[in-house]
Structure formats: structure tokens, C-alpha cells
Amino acid sequence: MSEQDNNQRPPEKKEKKSLSLNVVSNKEHRGFGAGTIDLSDVACVMIDNGEAYIDVGAMHAKSKIERGIKFSTNKEDVPNGRPCWIVWVAVDRNEEGAFYAGATACPMLVDSEARRGWKILAQHVNNLDYAIKRRFMLDELGAEEKQALKKLLVSHNAEWWERSSDKLKEALNV
Template sequence: MEQQGQGGTPEKKEKRSLAFNVVSNKEHKGFGAGTIDLNNVSSVILDGDEAYIDIGAMHAKSKVERGIKFSPNKEDVPNGRKCWIVWVAVDRSEEGQYYAGATACEMLVDPEARRGWKILADHVNKLDYALKRRFILDGLEEREKAALRKLLMEHNAEWWERSPEDLKAGLGG
């Protein structure tokens, strides 16, 4: 049964938008409390010596992920090539914007077999860690670190200069 507003017309319910929620130590204050803004995070794909920004990774639709059926079992992808998604968060200080967090997530892709391997929970957790201003670049080889460093520097040299030493040291720069 519809609720009636003033004048006997049906009352319109306010539409609530959905957002990505995270658990925090803040007190919950209703719908949407604890939402985070993903506008300040980007996804970088590392594929061999190549590094490029691919926002499609936010929805598992990056160039390397499209058309791939992912499995949580590495043995399902014996001929997979290693690729990485690096979540990069940008923040602003009094001096200006800078790279504030970066975390790397491994995956294997075999485009011929249309199969891949990744641990979705790891990707979600690493995205969260990047947003929390952490640097987790374990597992990246030197050539991958160099490709990421080059991309970040070329994308915005001023942001790179203002970035924490943890990031620069982690990428050998």
C-alpha cells in the first residue's frame, strides 16, 4: 500500500545512491556512512616492460582482464604471463598533490586460453591499503619497478617530487 503525502498524492521516496563502503572506527551515522571517494585512486597495469593507466581495472575490465575467466587456483593457468595492477592514490598537502599510496597486486593471464588467476580479496585489500596511504610493492621485479617509476614521473613530475621517500626508495628512485 502506498503512503499518501499531503493532498492525497503518493509520497515519493528519496532515492539513495550507493557507494563503496569500508569498515572504519568512526561511529556509523546512517546510510552511506563510511563511504570513501575513489576519485583519487587510479589503476596502473604493469605488463612486462610496459606500464599504463587503465581505469577499467576498477571494475576488472582493464585491457589485460577483458575476456578472461579468472580462477583463484594458480594451477588453472599454467601458461599465464604475470601482470600487475598497481593501485595509486593521490593526495594533497599544502605544497600540492602527490602520490600518497601505491600497492601492487599480482595476476596471471593467458589470453589464448582466455583463463587467468588472481585473488580478488587481495586486490580489494590492496586497493584499501593504497587509499590508506600505504606502499606495498613486494614482488615487483626491477624492470617493473622501473616502468612504474617512469610512468609516475612522466605523468606528473611535480607529484613525484612531493611524494614520500618510501615510494621513491621502493621504486629505486
């Protein structure tokens, strides 16, 4: 085979590697994708004015509520803010089928008119992690918000609700 033949060969296609959120640790790196978290089984539920709905944009702080809002970590910057919630809901599967495995709520204040808001990003990240780790942290939600979340989860998939743990059902029983 001549050098010219080598140059005319199409380049070999490499297998495309998928990217996911990588968790950094002090352990020895074990290659591409090691220590990643799969966020495909986490849903973002927004609760605003007593209504709960799924908003995938919340995963990147671009939910309908958050778009165009300048957030602060100081509550005093948002004196006329209305309370809103992001609830991270993790879904898991066992031999019976899928179920709601974790749910954690994060508060926000949003003043759409002033385009200002309050939230603690670290709490949102930590609560997302807790939902992935199959925890339920819904105590901060009021009765109206709990009812809205329960209604959404049941209407989204009643079978998942039935297979979910009693911890979730008790937390949302109002």
C-alpha cells in the same frame, strides 16, 4: 486550496544522493553515506610486458588485460600465463599540492590465448585498501616493473612525483 489543486502540483524533487563504496561495521548506522570510501583519488595502473599504463576499468576487474578472461584462484589452471600486475596508486593533497600517497602491487597470471587467468581477488581488495590508507607495498615487483611504474608516475605528473615520500622513491629506485 481544494483537493484538486493539490493533485495538480508537480511532485517535489528530492536531492539526489550520490553512492559510493560503503564499509559495513558493527557501529550504529549514522545515515546515508556514513562510512563510505572515496575512490576518486585512486588510479589503477596495469603493468604488462614491461609497460605501465593507467586503466580505469581495473577498478571493476574490467581492465584491457582482464576482459574476456576466466579467473581462477589456482595457479596450476594457468600454466602458460604471463605475469601482469595491478598497482593501486592513491593521490593525496597537502598545502604544497598533490602527491602520490600510497601504492600497492597485486600479481596476476594471464593466458590471453586460452582466456584463462589467475588472481587472488581478496589480495586485490586488501591492497586497494592499503593504498587508500597511504601504504607502499611494491616489493613483489621486479626491476623491469618498478622501472615502468616509476616512468609512468614521473611522466604522468613530475610535480606529484617530486612531492611524494622518500618511501615511494626508494621502493622504485632500481
